[in-house]
Amino acid sequence: MAKKTSSTKAAGTARQAKIQAAQKASGGGSNKIVVATVVVVVAIVAVVGGVVWSQAKKQASVGTSTAVPAGSSMGKPFRAYADVTPVAGAPTVDLYEDFQCPNCGQFEGILGETIRDLGQSGKIVLNYHVLNFLDKNTGARNSTPAANGAFCAATTGKFQQFHDAVYRNQKTEGEDVDQATLDGWAKVAGITGSALTAWNTCVADGTYDRYIQSVNDAAFKLPGFQGTPTVSINGEMKDLRTVGTVEGFTKAVQDATK
The missing domain is CATH 3.40.30.10 (Glutaredoxin)
Structure with missing residues (x-):
């Protein structure tokens, strides 16, 4: 009986270890996905921010007025x-x-x-x-x-x-x-x-x-x-x-x- 009980406990312990390992592995994967998602979002924000900054800089250099000389239009003489x-x-x-x-x-x-x-x-x-x-x-x-x-x-x-x-x-x-x-x-x-x-x-x-x-x-x-x-x-x-x-x-x- 003692051997059987010991064997049962050992089996239970092994199963528990596998469950914990699986949970740990699963949690790590989720964390990686979350981190990767955050990195992508940050990268997108950075690109968009760069474009906006570039456009704002160009606009500042040429002004915002849409006035044109009499008889002309944008791009025309x-x-x-x-x-x-x-x-x-x-x-x-x-x-x-x-x-x-x-x-x-x-x-x-x-x-x-x-x-x-x-x-x-x-x-x-x-x-x-x-x-x-x-x-x-x-x-x-x-x-x-x-x-x-x-x-x-x-x-x-x-x-x-x-x-x-x-x-x-x-x-x-x-x-x-x-x-x-x-x-x-x-x-x-x-x-x-x-x-x-x-x-x-x-x-x-x-x-x-x-x-x-x-x-x-x-x-x-x-x-x-x-x-x-x-x-x-x-x-x-x-x-x-x-x-x-x-x-x-x-x-x-x-x-x-x-």
Whole structure:
């Protein structure tokens, strides 16, 4: 009897040990599943948080205003001399420029007056695509504030004057544009009185920063677009070696006039 009882107890003990081992194993598995689930959730939260942070950072850099210059829309150019009726068959000239671009300054020095005359006389429909990619390339805060200042000037009817003032007194590539510089361009452009007050508010708010970025992004999606300055006549990009002189540009416009 003693041996039988001892054997029974031993068997019971063995079964209990197996049950405990099974419970322990089962509990460990559950813990692993819980831990793995938590890790996955944390990873998802981290990714989502990173995306949100990235979007917030981009939004902060371009502002939240959805304002666009009169007659334009996001990603589209600004038409100069919109109050001028084009002559019959006048071609559309699209200029892609960045106010920080030294080559744009040189181009403007050579052709600025000719382009203005053609635009004012209605012999061309003149569209400006004002970009800001050089801010990112150089790390300077230059292209965007200059462009925003120009479009703020457009609300006072002084876009062309401000545009020309920027190039006549162009800030060096890679240098920030400060408020004093913007104020100087506004003065040269002839913005005064209540118009200057409105311009200052517009500049301080970065009203057109988002629009400028949209135009920049749209330009770099165009087939064959490489940078500034770029000239397009009736949708055809031109070789600057051909249209980079007064004679060459005038001839290209005449050839495109229907």
